[in-house]
Amino acid sequence: MEKETIYKNDKGKKIISEHYENYIEAFKFEYERIYVDTSYGKTHVLVAGPPEGKPIFIFQGGNCINPMTLSWFLPLIGQYRIYAPDTIGHPGYSDENRMSAKDDSFAHWIAELMHNFNVERSAFIGPSYGAGIILRLATFMPEKIDCAVLVSPAGIKLGSKLKMMKDILLPLVLFNATSKEKYLNQITGIMSDGSMKEMDKKIIGDVFKYVSLEQDMPKLTEKSELENYQSPTLVITGKKDIFFPEGKLNKGAQEIIPNLKAYKAYDMGHFPSEDYLVKINEDVIGFLKTYY
Structure with a gap:
């Protein structure tokens, strides 16, 4: 049986792989690349930071490559043990079959990754689609989350x-x-x-x-789904985000997230500039120091 692929041709797959390699080769820290077999497919994980550091799982944005969004959070790598999986069905080195972000699939996938690394509970960070994945975990396995940071998050409200x-x-x-x-x-x-x-x-x-783009956004989370989710949460949004605009997210996040400790809005688009990344990392580090 032919394996499912998200790439339009072999040349394209090679080009995206080259981008991936160029990105991680530019990183100025040591990292491991580990493949984990899960029920949903083989998953490629970048692992970095001190082994004794508290764990943080960072999930990539949709339709881009893992090192790109991982690079947004580099200040965390000196202190925390970072696990950054390539999302199955998105560009990268994990299997290419699509997973549903509307049911409990991603929650079980994350639980299997955590089990592989002997992590019982963790902090989670997700930009965009990655945040939508974390909200699926918060819905189905809230006990896995020590605290969460959702940046320009999918899964709360959609723009026009x-x-x-x-x-x-x-x-x-x-x-x-x-x-x-x-x-x-x-x-x-x-x-x-x-x-x-x-x-x-x-x-x-x-x-x-x-790449044949993933067009299904993560499910918009309902208040009732997060009734058992009590972990401290930070939401960071952009006022000029066309996909998940701050104006809509503010009200939505306040309504559905029970333990929303902080909500930050910056005058940025969906992709933060270098200047806003400095501010975001200050927010994230302050949040983790307080709640993790």
């Missing part, structure tokens, strides 16, 4: 579909049809409020070109 179609989907169709840089610049400019690094822009463009 009309605006997303006009500003993201239409230029994406035009970019895929023409490969013209101006359409990619339009998309990445909207996603990052004009601050995306050239390297990241190139990777996003190649993901658009060579």
Whole structure:
């Protein structure tokens, strides 16, 4: 039986793998690459930080590569034991079959990864789609979470579909049809409020070109699903985030998350600039020192 693939061709898979390797080769810290067999497929995990450090699982954003979003949280690596899995069904080295972010699949997948690393409870950090995955864990296995940081999170409220179609989907169709840089610049400019690094822009463009994108967003979490979730939580949002805008997330997060300890809103897009990453890491480190 032919294995499921998210790549449009072998050339595209090779190009995305090269981006991945270039990213991790630029990291100035030691890391391990470990493959874990789970019920949902083989999972490639980047592991870094002191072995005696408290564990943190960091989940990648959707339709991008794990090292890209891991690089947002580098200040944590000196103190904490970081586990950063390539999400199954997204670009990277894990198996490519799609998983549902609407049921308990991701919760069980995370539990199996934790078991493999002998971690009973952990802190969790997730940007975007990764935050939506953490909310599935909070729904089905809240006891696994010591505390959580959700950055520009999926799984709470969605932005305007009309605006997303006009500003993201239409230029994406035009970019895929023409490969013209101006359409990619339009998309990445909207996603990052004009601050995306050239390297990241190139990777996003190649993901658009060579990957069948995951189009299903994580389930929007209901208040009743988090009744048993009492772990301290920090939510960080962007006022210019087209996918999950701060204006909608504020009310949604307050309504559904029982132990929301802090809510931060910055004047940024879905992708933070370098300056906002400094602020975000200050927030995250302060939060972890207090609650972890």
